[in-house]
Amino acid sequence: MCRSIKTLRPPAMPQEATEADIRAAALQYVRKVSGFRAPAAHNQEVFERAVEAVAQATAELLDGLEIRGAAQRVS
Secondary structure, three states, X not given: OOOOOOXXXXXXXXXXXXXXXXXXXXXXXXXXXXXXXXXXXHHHHHHHHHHHHHXXXXXXXXXXXXXXXXXXXXX
């Protein structure tokens, strides 16, 4: 899909993902899907709504994941 989106869950990421991390991943996803790096003015609102929706879904996903055995792994 989009190689610049990084894994945001432990143990791939040593600390908890920040709101900025989540928004950056959402922005990369929306850019990839839409095919626009920056939308034209007439598409700006829908582009931003999509970024916010993806960021919200990502935050809910990360909050709900149960990572088993993460404490036992050594980096």
